[in-house]
Amino acid sequence: MNHLKASLLATVMALPLAAHAETPDDVLVVAQNIDDIVAIDPAQAYEFTSGELVTNLYDRLVQYDAEDPTTLAAGLATDWAVDPENKTITFTLRDDAVFTSGNPVRGEDVVWSFARVIKLNLTPAFILTQLGWTPENVEEMVTADGNTVTVKYDGDFSPAFVLNVLAARPASVVDKATVLEHEQDGDMGNAWLNANAAGSGPFALQSYRPAELVRLTANDDYFKDGPKIDSVIIRHVAEAATQQLLLESGDIDMAKNLTPDQIDSITSDDIKVEVYPQSAVHFLSFNQKTESLTPEAVWDAARYLVDYEGMTNSIIKGQMEVHQAFWPKGFPGSYDETPFTYDPEKAKQILADAGVETPISVTLDVINSAPFTDMAQSLQASFADAGINFEILPGTGSQVITKYRERSHEAMLLYWGPDFMDPHSNAKAFAYNSNNSDDAYAATTTWRNAWAVPDDMNDMTTAALTESDPAKREEMYVELQERVQEKSPIVIMFQASYQVAMGEDVTGYVNGATSDFVFYRLVEKD
Structure with missing residues (x-):
């Protein structure tokens, strides 16, 4: 990001509420109540806002994505073969996926990420343990050979059920090498990942200040189309009235927590309301x-x-x-x-x-x-x-x-x-x-x-x-x-x-049926 963009961002963040400004063309500024976040490590994240962040920072083997959040699509895996009799799914990893650190996404990252969730056994671990995985057997149930990852499960499940489990938040793949550099007292990097990110998603985490600010920057090496915008800034604004004021004054591009009465009171042609x-x-x-x-x-x-x-x-x-x-x-x-x-x-x-x-x-x-x-x-x-x-x-x-x-x-x-x-x-x-x-x-x-x-x-x-x-x-x-x-x-x-209120110039925002399906990758400001 050049010096001018950085200066513009600093101006946006420092504006008093009564000021009027236009946000930079390549930055989406969002007002949202984000004080629900307890954790942003995908092995622990279980809140609405943290789900949104995990989706934009990490990938899964298969995932629901911005183009169509109702269809399970290829993620880090380009294809997969199902053997329901042996309760096995074999995934072939794409060769063009890299973490935001620059490290390539490897089969061992997938194995370690899944095992990490099971061994840490934090709140969302139950989603993966449904597959019969335990701390003792997970590294036998999930194995890697080069760019091939084999997943075994124990239970009378449809492979479609298993794929949906693997598309859930705790199945996000983290950068093993980077996370282990920050391990503390055997926590498998949990403390560090609750303040940082180590994913391969469309955005990197530039800064995170709890109950204050999240700043995402585009991952230019992302393997899919986009991101189409350079940065997303999510400002913690708890009061709905303040969100409305900021939106109407042009200091933000999107307000996510307006009440129905406030929505009804919007009359500006420069603001639209989308319903999801x-x-x-x-x-x-x-x-x-x-x-x-x-x-x-x-x-x-x-x-x-x-x-x-x-x-x-x-x-x-x-x-x-x-x-x-x-x-x-x-x-x-x-x-x-x-x-x-x-x-x-x-x-x-x-x-x-x-x-x-x-x-x-x-x-x-x-x-x-x-x-x-x-x-x-x-x-x-x-x-x-x-x-x-x-x-x-x-x-x-x-x-x-x-x-x-x-x-x-x-x-x-x-x-x-x-x-x-x-x-x-x-x-x-x-x-x-x-x-x-x-x-x-x-x-x-x-x-x-x-x-x-x-x-x-x-x-x-x-x-x-x-x-x-x-x-x-x-x-x-x-x-x-x-x-x-x-x-x-x-x-x-x-x-x-x-209901999400946003500037008329904002297009491409996708908000699926849960917070796990909030996507900024295709957002543009015309």
């Missing part, structure tokens, strides 16, 4: 321990008693969009049909035809904060139209979730998000419950609502996990979503959305 579907799905569920909620007609009627459009046009405008299946839109295998609309007359007819006596009185547990209490009040009003009367029971998040885990609720308004990008993550939660007894606790919506899932649906969920044909596997998950959508005591209503 997120991974959390929001649902209303009925505990099958409550006798009045066990008739299937109650489930069927409920789907026509949600004022979907009314809520998305008012109390959750910009925060959620209508989505009625358990796997989020924007993920491979999603089912995006929304057949249900608010129709209280149809709901009343369904109940009458089934001989369900009304009124029905039901308690509805909800987290005591916006927008959840507002959503509960909307449901209370719309369900009353058909004689289903909700008594709203607000509580703290921990109180509501504890009650849910105990199966002591009647109706519940809550949300669910996947741990990683594979449909089994949610299918197990919404379409599987092989043991409905009280002492068979499972962290699923099905068990928590005491829904004894039909045997054939349980079988399909298990079969989809092991199906080796990716296309057939996605079809199975679509069918599971259709079945849950049509007949279950869980009414999936919405998917979270994320």
